Amino acid sequence: MQATNWWSRCSSTCRPFPKTYRRCRSTCQNWPAYVLDNLILFKDSEGPRSLLGGMTGVGPMPPGPSAGGAALGVNPFLPFDLNVLVDNSGVEKMPIIIIEPNPNWGNLFGRIERRAIMGTYVSDHAMLKPGAAHLANGGYLVLNARDVLMAPCAWEGLKRSICNREIRLEEPAEQTGFFIPQGLRPELVPLDLKVIVTGDESIYRLLTSADNEDFWDLFKVKAEFDSQVSLNEENMMAYCSFICRTCADEVLLDFEAGGAARVMEFGARQVADQNKLSTRFGQIKDLLIESDYWARKDDSNTVQDHHVMQAINQKIYRLNLVEERIRDMVSDGSLLLDVTGEEVGQINGLAVYDLGDFRLGRPTRITAQTFVGREGLINIEREASMSGRTHDKGVLILSGYLGAKFGQDRPLPLSASLCFEQTHEGVDGDSASSIEIYALSSSLSGLPLRQDIAVTGSVNQKGEIQPIGGVNQKVEGMFDVCRTVTGLTGTQGVIIPHQNVKNLMLRDDVVEAVREGTFHVYAVKTVDEGLEILTGKPAGKANAAGVYPKGSVNHLIAKRFGELNDSMRGYYQGVFANG
Incomplete structure (x- = not known):
């Protein structure tokens, strides 16, 4: 029945x-024939007889197993059982979307389980378990590229299933030659699904180059997601919606308008752009949760702007130990750095150190020495194998700039050395190229440079200042050193490329100091503009004859090149005369 x-x-x-x-x-x-052929599996045993039967207080023996299948641990009704591999009766929304966080072979394509019976392992159709591909069949399967590539055989199996449009439930160990007891061969399952693979740009480029035979054919659509969006009314409303949803999901206090504004300001600082917002919502969510903690500790009913700032400052405090140690070394004189006075051939440059979870700006002394010779520019970092390719390129640009400006009618007999003082690690990036020009110009002209101003910015061969990265950390690094070592004198500041003004998202204390005139941020377009700020003298522009105004910085540099040229000529004339 x-x-x-x-x-x-x-x-x-x-x-x-x-x-x-x-x-x-x-x-x-076929069921009737199967039952008749295997009647022994369905017979019940009368059970063993007790040798103590009839004695007072001794009951009958418990019923024994059946004479056949149950005695061996086999369910005689197993052939009549159904194994529903995938049950979508509870699915409420279509299409089906399956996100597999651990895409190994078994989780993707299913597995064949086994049980031990009499010293061996056996399996049956009821022990076939589905994988994510079965569950997502007819819908979408979302995977992380890095996780799939790290799982043995998973990437090749995924490509094979997509290409053949079928799921093969099998043991991956069989492909490696291992002996698998009582292997089942389930029938192939037709496959119809869309696979979405997420990952970073480097993995995508790796697959397009190393696996281009299959990757281009199977994954035809590429979608890029930016880490930042434009700062407009629509995206600000979306940001506020994200804040509200996070508060509801995490049971956080409501954010006031000032607190939400601080969160968006933090998002703009993360991308270092006044017109952009970060879409790295994991960091934003962490800030919301920590801000809620400080608001609750303050017994506040809402999260206000100072709670958000406290969360930001506390996170910086947990991460800025290296920055504090550097300031201490500058204060006690271990790191030589002047933030007052003037020096010839010496300038404060700005570097950014990326520690992974924290970035800090550090002022660094850069010096230049010039003398008679033909060696050209000597990059000490390069000679010591401590310079990266980008920094080497920046130094080579200096030769083009000096030659174009001062070597049109005569050769430049110059030997000069450039050095980042007290740096014991590698130097890279071209953001110091303009700084090195200022140091060389000071050494050639004999004019001292202000030490209370730090500089950053790359330069091209035409003397135009180009934008750099990490401008906020660089400005704040110089500000903190000045405030710690001597206090703000009202003359200290930083020179930055004019293109980086839109990237300024400075701390409140730095903004307040600039507003009060105790700290300054200068934006320059050319090398000459920077020279005028650092020397206090006009840079000078050449007339039609190529002559610079007397007393200008460029006039003194050209004059010094003339003296070096005469010195070299006199030296070689003496050598030839003494033949």
């Missing part, structure tokens, strides 16, 4: 699928 009821339900379900219907019907027709 149970088989009849089952067949009635099964036939009504399978009739729309003729092939499945025929197979189910054939299976049901």
Whole structure:
């Protein structure tokens, strides 16, 4: 009767699928023959007799197992059981979207489980378990590229399944030659799904170059997600919506308008752009949770702007130990750095150190020495194998700039050395190229440079200042050193490229100091503008004859090149005369 009821339900379900219907019907027709051939599996045992039967206080022995299948641990009704591999009866929304966080072979394509019976492992159709590909069949499967590539055989199996449009439930160990007891060969499952693989740009480029035979054919659509968005009314409303949703999901206090504004200001600082907002919402969520903590500790009913600032400052405090140690070394004189006075051939440059979870700006002394010779510019960092390619390029640009400006009618007999003082690690980046020009110009002209002003900015061969990265950390690094070593004198400041003004998202204390005139930020477009700020003298512009105004910085540099040229000529004339 149970088989009849089952067949009635099964036939009504399978009739729309003729092939499945025929197979189910054939299976049901074979059941009587199977039962007759295996009657021993269904027989019940009378149970063992007790040798103490009839004695007072001794009960009968418990019933024993059946004579056949149950005695061996086999369910005699197993062939009549159904294994519903995928049950979508509870799915409420379509299409189905499956996100697999651990895409190894078993989690992707299913597995064949086993049980131990009499010293061996056996399996049956009821022990077939589905994978993410089965669950997502007819919908979407979302995977992380790095996780799939790290799982053995998973990437090749995924490509094979997509290409053949079928899921093969098998043991991956069989492909490596291992012996698998009682292997099942389940029939192939037709596959119809969309696979979405997420990852960073480097993994995408790796796959397009190393796996281009299959990758281009299988994954045809590439979608890029930016880490920043424009700062406009629509995105600000979206930011506020994200704040509200996070507060609801994490049971946080409501944010006041000032607190939400601080969060958006933090997002703008993360991308260092006054017109952009960060879309790295993991960092924003962490800030919201920590701000809520400080608001609750303050017994506030809402999160206000000073709670957000406290969360930001506390995070900086947990990470800025290296920055504090550098300031201490400057204060006690271990790191030589002047933030007052003037020096010839010496200038304060600005560097950024990236520690992974924290970036800090550090002022660094850069010196230049010039003398008679033909060696040209000597980059001490390069000679010591401590210079990166970008920094080497920046130094080579200096030769082009000096030659174009002062070597049009005569050769430049110059030997000069450039050095980042007290740096014991590698130097890279071209943001110091303009600084090195200022140091060289000071050494050649004999004019001292202000030490209370630090400089950053790259330069091209035409003397135009170009933008750099990390401008906020660089400005704040100089500000902190000045405030710690001597206090703000009202003359200290930083020279930055004019293109980086839009990237300024400075701390409140730095903004307040600039507003009060105790600290300054100068934006320059050319090398000459920077020279005028650092020397206090006009840079000078050449007339039609190529002559610079007397007393200008460029006039003194040109004059010094003339003296070096005469010195070299006199030296070689003496050598030839003494032949």
